[in-house]
Amino acid sequence: MVEHYPSVHMLGSALVLASLLIFWAHKHFEPTLPLPPGPPSEFLLGHTRVIPKENAAKTYSRWSKEYNSDIIHVKSLGRSTIVLHSAEVAKDILEKKGANFCDRPRFTLLEVMGWGRTLTFMPFGKRWQMHRRFLQTSFSNTNVRQWHELQRNEAHRAIKSIIERPDTWEKSLRRFAVAIVLQVSYGKEVSSDDDPYIRIANDAMYATGNGGVPANSVVDLVPFVRYLPDWLVNDWSLRFARQWRWAITKLHDIPFAAAQAERYNESQGQTQEWSLEDIKGAAGAVVIAGADTTWATCVIFILNMVLHPEIQKKAQDELDAVLGPGKSPKFSDRPSLPYIEHIVQEIYRTVVYANSYAIAYDERVYQAPHDFNPDRYAAGEPYAVGNFGFGRRCVKD
Secondary structure, three states: OOOOOOOHHHHHHHHHHHHHHHHHHHHHOOOOOOOOOOOOOEOOOEOOOOOOOOOHHHHHHHHHHHOOOOEEEEEEOOEEEEEEOOHHHHHHHHHOOHHHHOOOOOOHHHHHHOOOOOHHHOOOOHHHHHHHHHHHHHOOOOHHHHHHHHHHHHHHHHHHHHHHOHHHHHHHHHHHHHHHHHHHHHOOOOOOOOOHHHHHHHHHHHHHHOOOOOOOOHHHHOHHHHHOOOOOOOOHHHHHHHHOHHHHHHHHHHHHHHHHHHOHHHHOOOOOOOOHHHHHHHHHHHHHHHHHHHHHHHHHHHHHHHHOHHHHHHHHHHHHHHHOOOOOOOHHHHHHOHHHHHHHHHHHHHOOOOOHHHHHOOOOOOOOOOOOOOHHHHOOOOOOOOOOOOHHHOOOO
């Protein structure tokens, strides 16, 4: 079958029209109030050529110090972005005025990849409210307790696997992270370190984490580009998103189909309030949000224990003193293990997301912020905030 694409003349006319629209918008929609400081911009392009494609958080943090402001502004092809750099400012804006700032830009690149029905990347609206209400109820402080035993059992399996096969410790941690979220999302048990569901989750996480910077790709800046062929739009991010869409589709479809088949008889005669695509999107959001972050947190914990054996010994001494030698903690033991809690919080401060980098390493809040030091909390330094988001975009209570 021959595919028909727009002619070069039509595309040229479209680009000229788009340029005129950008110019018109630039002239007619200038803000009436002054914007926060930022680096020098170019006419029409704004900051397009200086917005970082890698290590963006560090660059924004440097600009924050350079312009002596906790709020930085950048603009790319008519789209303004405000970047926050302190916990105080983030709370004031994203929590106290959460209703005004719970939306987020449209991530066209991630839609192309297959994440259009996932809460994490969904713009504010009725569907977003429906997904958030469902997930917030499912993962409230009360409801998550039903998964404590699952988490403990999977932790025991991971530790046993690492002891027996230390050379494959990373694979054991992958299984640990994926097993929990698959059981929570689909009721599917992961039977081994080589379970095919682990590969499905790993492929989806690889695709999502290596497809470029969302909201700063060509297709995010000019959404209609998604409908043009690769030979006409030589953009690596868009090509990657198209090539790896299968991984996101498999994550949404295969575990769901297995769970649906097991519960077919139970669901007969029940009224279905959600569409199948929404159900798949909600379950996929849990997997992609929980598996990779859990794995990364565990890896960074191990790294820091290897780098800081004195901290590891202090933690083991607390466990032995409170529980007795050779015993593993339960969730109910958490209040009795303050040093373990401090290590967990320091790990959260070390694993940073989006622009939480500047908040987690704020020299005005933390002494020697780049040092791994759980004792900082006993001395009165605050736990890091923003690791799980702010306001209505926060994934925990």
